[in-house]
Amino acid sequence: MSERHLDPVLSAGWHALSGDEVGQILQTGPDGLSDDEALRRLGQYGSNRLAPPARRGPLARLLMQFHNILLYVMLGAAIITAALGHWIDTGVLLVAVLINVIIGFIQEGKAETALDAIRAMLSPHATVIRAGHRREIDAAGLVPGDLVFLSSGDRVPADLRLVSVRELRIEEAALTGESLPIEKGTEPVGVDAALGDRYGMAYSGTFVVYGQAMGIVVATGSKTELGRINQMLADIRRMSTPLLRQIDEFGRVLALTIIGLSAATFVLGTLWRDHAPAEMFMMVVALAASAIPEGLPAIMTVTLALGVQRMARRKAIVRHLPAVETLGSVTVICSDKTGTLTCNEMTVQRFVCAGHVFDVGGVGYAPAGDFSIDDRIVEVEHYPALSLAIRAGVLCSDARLREEDGLWRVEGDPTEGALLVAGRKAGFSQHAGDTAWPRTDAIPFESQHRFMATSHLDPDGDPWIFVKGAPERILDMCEFQLNHDGERPLDIDYWRRMATDTAAQGLRLLALACKRSAPVAGPLSFADAEHGYVFLALVGIIDPAREEAIDAVGECHRAGIRVKMITGDHGETARAIGAQLAIGVGKPFITGAEVAVMDDAALRRVAMELDVFARASPEHKLRLVKALQDDGQVVAMTGDGVNDAPALKRADVGVAMGLKGTEAAKEAADMVIADDNFATIATAVREGRAVYDNLKKFILFMLPTNGGEALVVIAAILFELALPLTPAQVLWINMVTSSTLGLALAFEPAEGDVMNRHPRPPGEALLSGFFIWRVLMVSVLMMTGALGLFLWELDMGTSVETARTMAVDAVVMAEMFYLLNSRFIFAPVTNWKGLTSNRHVLLAITACIPLQIAYTHADFMHGIFNSTALTPMEWSKVVAAGLLVFVVAELEKFFIRRSGLAARLSHA
Template sequence: MPAQEVAAALHVDDAVLQQGLTQQAASQRLQHYGPNRLPEGRRRSAWMRFVLQFHNILLYIMLAAALVTALLGHWVDTGVLLAAVLVNAVIGYIQEGKAEAALDAIRGMLSLQATVVRDGQRQLVDAQALVPGDLVLLTSGDRVPADVRLVAVTELRVDEAALTGESLPVDKQVAAVAADAPLGDRRSMAFSGTVVVYGQARGLVVATGSHTEIGHINAMLASVDVATTPLIRQINGFGHKLALVILAVAALTFVLGTLARGIPASEMFLMVVALVASAIPEGLPAIMTVTLALGVQRMARRHAIVRRLPAVETLGSVTVICSDKTGTLTRNEMTVQRVVCADGQYTVEGAGYVPQGRILRGDAVVDAACEPVLAQAICAGVLCNDARLRQHGDAWQVDGDPTEGALLVLGHKADGPAPFAQDALEDAWPRVHAIPFESEHRFMATLHRSQQGRQHRIFLKGAPEVLLGFCNTQATADGCAPLDVDYWRRMGNDLAARGLRVLALATKDSPVAPAELTHADVQQGCTLLALVGIVDPPRQEAQAAVAECHQAGITVKMITGDHAETARAIGAQLGIGVGKPALTGAEFALLDDMALRQIANDVDVFARASPEQKLRLVQALQASGQVVAMTGDGVNDAPALKRADVGVAMGRKGTEAAKEAGDIVLGDDNFATIAHAVEEGRAVYDNLRKFILFMLPTNGGEALIVIAAILFHLTLPLTAAQVLWINMVTSSALGLALAFEKAEPGIMARPPRAPGTPLLDGMAVWRIVLISAVMMVTALGLFLWELQLGASVEVARTMAVNTVVLSEMFYLLCSRHITGSVLNREGLIGNPYVLLSIAACVPLQLLFTYWPAMHTIMGSASLDGAQWTKVLAAGSAVLVVAELDKAFWRRRERE
């Protein structure tokens, strides 16, 4: 609404617009509205947050295992299990504290002090003391202390990227905008937490504290629940089901042993406890932590810093990546791509601020010095310019407006026999005076004199529709010609349709140097030189990464604060949303949740999106069954980052609020790094699944041996102590080596697993049953065979124990690939950690077999060469059967 209506709504009169509030009125309003700060929600105590970390099925299983081992007197095992429980709880506690730090980071964005006018005096006050109706003064470098309706503006530009995602500083104005204008288009407002990069302004505070736009985002962030990762959901469900199966089997075994076999209840209880201890996957949390930690290390080497361990695996299961455009998919370095003159069009090669690239006319390389109109246009762009291009080592950077920087880079690319670089041109044409760019007028003009002082020339740059009104001629190779307005409008529309930001360049000779340059000096009689098409170009590696994601079955959606035409054109260059319409924030706001769910999966480019809309988009995609990764850098992205299955924040240009809300921080702000992280995430999930497929059959085989013996009224092949020994020596120690497996070939060529896919599919269940049965048959069969040959029970049991352990060693080799064969050089020796873990188990089994103390403790006995040969043959049966099973599944996949 107009400034006068805003003032009336705030109950301030014209005097306040000049003199500000009185101190008394400010104090009264402070009591009414409260301090200008964001509220802190009620927090759980540190002790309660720590206690709640133990509310986890896996930790319950580990505590149960610790209790069992304590009952059996295995105090070392008890200590290790309790330590693992404590470490997991501490990690969860720290992560929850990080989530709360996101809210603190937003509060930290608020200005500490503000310059106001009160009682007619300019004062520096604590920003918390600001109230609606206060008259605030803003100048370059200030952080806006509250939401302010501007009433006077002098060349004000505000960086709103953190709030709106707008890639360039926004020019502000006093004129009112539409009431329903998107946040990024409210040019008459300056918002709390944004930064003034140029100019000065005066404005009325219209909202403070939680009523500001940043306050709304803070409230959203506080109300957003963190989504549970797919892995945690799967492990929790798996843990519950496994616990029920273990308890049911244990109860059945106890009943059969005591009632059917007549085994004393005390002895049977110890056996059941041993079976439960062996069946409980107490190594699973540890292997999860180690596998995820190794993934973290590998991702860190690729510039992805992981702040929350489960996010590593979750990236591997994402089905949709919602990515910010500026700086992530693009370079965040404006670049001139096309120059249109009256008698020719030019393409400029290169991207970013590195001044390398040729200028082409058609397919031919041109020398700018030999193209008179192009040369004049480049001179105008370089001289009518306040930015500076600097080189720091191998890097180039622009000090000033990025668009002006792009014109300087163009000058360097054209630099040759005729100097077009900034310093050379400024020496030849020193600046005398200038009209700075103002949003109301949308152009800049500079007055220059020749080095000899005999000639004066005005250069202009600005919006094409403005400069067309100043010009009556156009420059051609033969001199000046009447202005062809239709041609220039057609060319401007063509550049805009390509997603380019269009600037016009013009000039005017001034035979008499004015004392200072005025608007009247440039508003007529100018000659139009060229239209320049400027863009923030896509990263080359991002284009390849988007294609790789598409190949991997992952949909990439682009969300930006830029306008729809620009967003759609950049998306097309990246391969995002090709042939599909872009959805703007205004259109987004008209959709209810049900309609949004339907459209969210079909539309890939979202423009002018507000923080609420980004959050709604993530929620809509999740509601339709997608696993969503969200990237962002601003405080406006924080709610969506927190709600997404994986929040990916930018490390270089990201705000602290975004980093604290995210699960992963990109050290290079590059989308390609996300694609690498997805590959690592898939490898982590594969390794966890390999461990489970290794652990369950080995634990199952031990249980089946005892259960079969009880069912068939046989001598028990394993004692309770021997079951615990096998479990301690092999299950976790051997399985840990699988955490070091590399990603399998073609891992990014397969689609992401469906969110509802169980941890164990039909093939996995079959594998578990098959291998458990093979281990049971070989170990129990060998045990009974030895007894029949006259061996003692101790010798037969020792052979059964070694058969189980050797079976697990051979099966570990098989487990390196779920369906791929390991009967090759890579399969057998490709993972040195597998060989080391096997080598570590060998001396332990020799101690078990030959050390007299173990004979007493474990009931073992020494074996001779013939008996070891039988053990080796029985143990290797698992390798043969598992490889045959893999061959069957590979053939089925091919068919």
């Protein structure tokens, strides 16, 4: 047997072949493989393990932090200043570079471990039949053709084609998105059957919740479905975020502008003004230092980190720092259904009795909710058919409902658990049923019979038999139905009509019936199921939408964000949940099989037009995310299963569920929702938008500082003036004062209309035309104050050192006042709220004042920066230069508001 020999089979699918055909192809008999053959195949196919991922070491991670064009410019300037012997300037430049590199290294986050999480899902052991003997082996030693035995509680160790089954049900939600355990068989299915419809297969990493089976290993290691997802994850590169792309583009343009201005200034100064090249170079270094926003990488990191802390308090744990801001630019949220938009807890929502349809309130396993008819709450005991149906559902069950630490959990089949919860809501507990209605015998559910039956004695000692199962099977067993006024002949057309109506709403159907008699021949047998039952009710069960998710989806829609459901579940179920959530209402759903045959252009069109996608495999989810990104959307993907992991990693923001999510999903995601609440995502989007607003406010605050310094230096060079600012003084302003002050803007609360705006266009420039005007205006004001004061002092005979000290203090004072202006882009700050509502702004100014006093009056600072002490009169001139910026900036806001431009510019 060779790989080439298996290729045609692999392309067709093992699920499409019978068990006998699989045994013949893999040369496996009832005694399994011999030890020698198993050893040979192990050498041929390799161990049943997934390959570990390549990792980047700490040194490589550290070196990558230097890969920033602004840092390259600063390093180049440091090298040249060192060659010229200006060691203080060199030291300040290198310190600025190292601070940014260290912060970036710390914040990069832990290495990718999604692949580790998938490998951890592989079963450590397997029970095989080899050479006719059953034995337990390390699952890594499994090979194609091995005969594997499965029983309740096992994790499936490899992909198996089942050849014999005894009431086998497997939990596949992590792989397929199915809400319920899948009932397995041995019959082949169509070649194009979706993963969740391949009933004759058991897949590696899934969990056996009931029954036993024997299967032939058809794939191990990287050839399994888990292996394919593992490879998909390994092949996906994490996307850059919109902000990082904007900052990168902004950095490149700014660096090229700085280099161009510096080169032009150097040439003009040496050739036109005949300055010495060494002197001119130091002027150019000052120009470059004044224009480079050294604090931007550090402040961006701190601002994002503060956003992380605020999100953590709201149950959103951010794993990759840039995801904080990316949430604010999301235009589409693609959500898994099971466990994300829904509770992943089956819930009875409807009882259909003869003549009455009862709605059941509440969601999930918590037994809280009412029974109602047409929104009118009713008492269960007033309706005999409903009361007896609920009793039948509780008694005819092997599941258990328990409360642990305030959380309700079901042990056993989720459908039976849903009936127990409905019983609790009606006041009928399982414990009370066991005591008052003791069970005397039972027939377990079997797929060929499609029902379960139990016999009981009521409190008077009279015998009863209760059955539950598929509606068509239970109807065949019934002759009567229980009406409000007693037993009547069965109205088969009514029940079929109600079954069709209930199923059309996406609910899974179950039927309940009873018979007041004892078993015919002692033990309960199938002969007792032939006839004579009274039909009680149809039960509609669904994994319901979270109530808070309904509100959250509505908030996302109001914020201009499209919400799409991509699930592995059935189409009608997906459409019903979508209708509850206002997702895809009035539109058709599309299946994974239809996605698979579309080309990329058609898929982009469909991905934008439709909102509900059902029976989607990991490949389909990944293609849909890519299609939306190719259309220019910023995509967030939510999910909890292994099948969601590739799409979570590919999305601009991957959001995993923390309580019920698999480790593979969590490790592939950028963010984990600790409470599994979709509403937390909407809260995180609000926080992300606030973070972006604050980053823009910081840039709008920082650039005029750099611009004003650059204009001061350029003016001095062009007009052959003494240099008002040295490179070291410029770096003092940028790294110490402007960064200290600008940090306060990271604490600005979200503005009131932040969730009423549409998402910003993904290709939007970091600075709009208006922002460029604001930067130029404030830059000119700062330059006017600082350079004007410098020239005035020189004209009065003040020393160059004192005039420079006043110029530096004038720039810093202007920054303090402009920080207040920057709190609101258009709103005034000349009121109590504007001046005091962000205490961090006041603290930053308070912290900056002693730093600047030390710069001006401390002797050790004089030795480093050539600064000098100032007199009270000189300080008053500095304050006046700062007030010039504040007053003109507030007047500009006033005229913009007066002209009605503020509303348009705020969304520009």
